[in-house]
Amino acid sequence: MSSEFLGRALIVVPAWNEEAAVGETVREILDSVPNADVLVVDDGSTDLTAEAAKAAGALVLELPFNLGVGGAMRAGFRYAVRHGYDAAVQVDADGQHNPAEVPDLLAKLHEADIVIGARFAEKGDYQVRGPRKWAMVVLSKVLSWVAKTRLTDTTSGFKATGKRALPLFAENYPVEYLGDTIESLVIAVRAGCTITQVPAHMRPRRAGTPSHSPWKSTVYLGRAGFALLLALIRRWDVSVRASTPRVPTPTATVERGAA
Template sequence: MNASEDRVLVIVPAWNEARNVGNTIREIRAADAAYDVLVIDDGSSDGTASVAHDAGAMVVMLPFNLGVGGAMRTGFTYAQRAGYTRAIQVDADGQHNPLDIARVVQGLKSADISIGARFAKVGDYSVRGPRKWAMLFLARTVSRVARTQLTDVTSGFRAANKRAIDQYVDYYPAEYLGDTIDSLVAACNAGLTVTQVPVAMRPRVHGNPSQGAFGASVYLLRSVFALALAMIRGSIARPASRSREPKP
């Protein structure tokens, strides 16, 4: 048996998170010293890589910024090649509580993908306006694709088993919301199962969130476009896969 098979790989995508990533890694290791922590330095221009290394994480440095999708695909490729059968994304900014990693990973006992979900009656995270409308619409639509009730399909706090890791290595888009919506729809269309575990998100400690006031105002339009693109890709992929099946 590969020594990595029983271990959990915690993948931390990080872009210019030198002020946050060190504390995030220390919290992960404090939650369970058996976790293997891999930081994907996504073309940072600050000291993210050195801070992560000094905090005890393995580090992969990308030559330029690929976005969360590109960073996570790199992380899943590492997981696949190293023989891990469980991997989980934890954001570098501290919003994902490392104490919840075990609970989210536990969801893999009943599904291929386990999402740490906001809006599931845990914590006080809330959104308003167009962003809220978009999240509700996305959750309802993707729930039908996944054939299970989901409340937070844009959460990046999600775990994957071996089947999901292999799927993500094969297809994990890098465009806007591709790392959440598109990758999830593609996984469901490939036959993977999904569950969610209620978690409470925390505010980031340093820096600004990726969605400012203007970003929230256009979130609805962009998310609907991202979902439509994912659904179109899925409708194309399904006939293609059936055409490859051997005839009786």
Template sequence: MVSPLEKTLVVMPAFNEEESVRAVVLEVFEKLPGITCLVVNDGSWDSTSAEARAAGALVAELPFNLGVGGAMRVGFRYALEHGFENVVQVDADGQHDPAGVLALLSRLETADLVLGARFAGEGDYAVKGPRRWAMLMLSRFLSRTAHTKLTDTTSGFRLSGPRAVRLFAEHYPAEYLGDTIESLVIAARAKCVIAQVPVAMRVRSGGRPSHHPVKAAVYLARAVLALFFALLRPPVLLKDSVGTVS
């Protein structure tokens, strides 16, 4: 009998993460025995690919930087082509504890997309200022869209089940913040069931953070714009396994 981990593909977008990616891949294999890990080298110019391969990961090479959304779409398509039912995103910078994947998998029986939530009672991860305001606003609005309480809609630590994998392989957005905000709107409008589980996040183990504190106000404006454009797009109709629209 195939275990849930054997049916799950870890997709790890990585852009110049040579300092951390080897340790993160090794931790994935240690805590999730039997799982497959695909590192998507998102146009890095350092030794990210070599470090990932040295740790035992599969590596997909992108010729230039597409962003997290573009890298994840590669991962979703790889999963479909190679028979994986589930896809879980794990960041290459060490912020996501791979052990949390087990908690995400436990919710997959009743959900199509499971978020690892930083602000749901687990851990002490904190965000302040305009970026925190944006997260609160987005969570309140997207909770209504998804018809369930979501406290961390910008979390990249998320697990997609079979329906969401098929949806995202064709329609995962590549724009800035699209991989978090717009993907939730797409999933909700396609009638995917969205849930969350509390997880603890860690500080980066290497590289540079993607958002500097002085850019927090810009993040707030971009988050609002990302949500606005997500709502302008027409809903995606998701076909089930026998070809009917659901």
């Protein structure tokens, strides 16, 4: 770790029907990053995700309907800005991201506005094959060119966002499929933000079954290409502002769970 992060950090956990996994994920985050707060954004779940997160000790933001990862993260960014946090880190509810690596991402924020936990950066044994792998390689090469730095895993959801980029994402974070990864990085670069990466492990899901098949991988390839094209040609108001977002947060409740 190059330097210690000294600001206030919020760990944002988007969760949709993750009752079986989210409690243990929250507890592991609290053990690994005791000085950070954990906000679980319950993205319209129909199970007991919110209750499990509260019982584990997390703050819980309950959205009235499912918005997808991008919508859940935008709500998390707005919460972070309004409550004066200096950084927000996305950690998946299913346990695939290792909370012990969060301090590595936060430490890198002294030299970049966004830090990606990269699965293909000489750490761990995470592998993908076929069309999905081709899509990831092409996306990483194009986005490396856009960002003017080498990025090997531009679809990773394990990311730290610093104080300069928080207001930008609170207002402009994309909610479309793959927008939370591909398009968000293009928006950040156009706003003058810098991006870097650190190696990260990818672990098996704690619960549930990952959805992979040749057909879904092929669909992913097409949708990823379209998302990249859209990100490159779309025009955004991407001025980075340090003010609180004007757009209200969706109707929700925030509660602190009992540890």
